[in-house]
Amino acid sequence: MDLVETLLPGVGIRYEMSTRSGAPLAFVVRRDGAVEVSVYDAHDRDRARSAVRLDADEAATIAEVLGAPRITQRFADLSREVPGLRSARLTVEPGSPYVDRPLGDTRARTRTGCSIVAVVRGEQVVPAPSPQEVLRADDVLVVIGSGPGLDALATLLAGP
């Protein structure tokens, strides 16, 4: 399944997805968090037929029901309120030195000042992981910190 992300200047982001049932789906996430879900016209594949318009809180409710990846968005909101604070999703690549080692071994907080606030493992999310949490290949770490700190942590995870 492909999710194509397109930046809409001044509006937000459009995500396009071709679902297995065949209906090409698009949703536009506006900057204020409102979401417009549309289906592409069968005759004019460029035209979106707007199906549902959701306000930010409605979209958030649906996202909560459907899954956890929305966590990143939450931290994006948080970092918007605190200037200089950023969030990122860093993947633990299969070749990383920290695969199958406890989270505490990264000493991320001491070395980079970043906080790892959640570990996303497939469909499952470990919120506020303890230092004993063992990292697996392809885990996604949800991290908040400063811009340079995040860069440093990404380098750290990638290993030498």
Next chain:
Amino acid sequence: MPSVAALLTELGLLFLGLSLLGLLARRLGLSPIPFVLVAALALGDGGVVPLETAAPFLESAAEIGVILLLLTLGLEFTAQELFGSLRHHGPSGLVDLALNAPPGFVAGLLLGLPWEGALALAGVTWISSSGIIARLLGDLGRLANRETPAVLAVLVLEDVAMALFLPLLVVALAGGGPLQAAGGIALALTAVALVLLAAHRHGHRLGRLLAHPDDEQVLLRLLGLTLLVAGLTQALGASAAVGAFLVGIAVPPSFAERARAILSPLRDLFAATFFVAFGLATDPAEVLPVLPAVVALAAVTTLTKFGTGWFAAGRDGVGPAGRRRAGAALVARGEFSIVIAGLAVAAGLEEVGVVATGYVLVMAVAGPLLARAVDLEPRRRAPG
């Protein structure tokens, strides 16, 4: 003092009138700008009900209106969006310039304007109204359409191009030669590049400077900074509007959302007074004689803008129906055409104001109507 009473009454009636016009425009699915212009024409010199006491106040408020329009324009997009647009749609931006500015320039010369006036008119026909178009795309539910990124990219490029065009125009209007004009552009380009770079590296510092839990503090700090920078750029011989735009792009994206929300009521108020002041300064009796020329210019630039959208959407691999929609969507001209014409009028070229008033009246109505019309056609043909 009786004049205070007259001033307040006039302003009160004016704002109530604007509210009614806004309602009417929304009901018809059009932008309020042409309605406000017509009303202001009726109120100004040679109009039916002269609005005399409030005129000096409106003129000062109009200056702030321009600054707020450009500040919110700068807040509207991020450096990332600008560079993305430039990468994918740089050629579309050039086609936009090559197709839409020359008709205005030629028309200006044919109407007997000096070349500086013709240059202003080139800007008037070149820059689409991002305000009208962004709203239109949302209202028509076209944001997810595949031609929409191309339309938005052209708008972003025009916005930045305007930051380069305004200083050029100001230098030309002040009687500068081509060398000074080139200098003005180079200076503006450097300033925009520096501000974008600084915003990327140190934007959060500005964000920290402006941020405060209290909305009033944010408003005062942002407005104070903007007016200060605008005043400086004006004193340097560039346009105050450019300074405001630079402040807008320097504000980090994280803070821009809140700044937009806080500023938007103020922007709406002052922008409306700007359109009123512009209409007031124009004599309706002068608009009628140039109307045939304006309609011809409108017809030509509708086609050229349509071509721009057609080209831009084609670059994204959009089909013919989508390319038609993109072309029609870009046709509307509005607030920025008036901003450009306003500079020419301030420099004493009132003829430009007359032509631009007629032109925007036509285009701000024709644009949205055309954008709807191209979409209706296939729906009627398709059965069911």
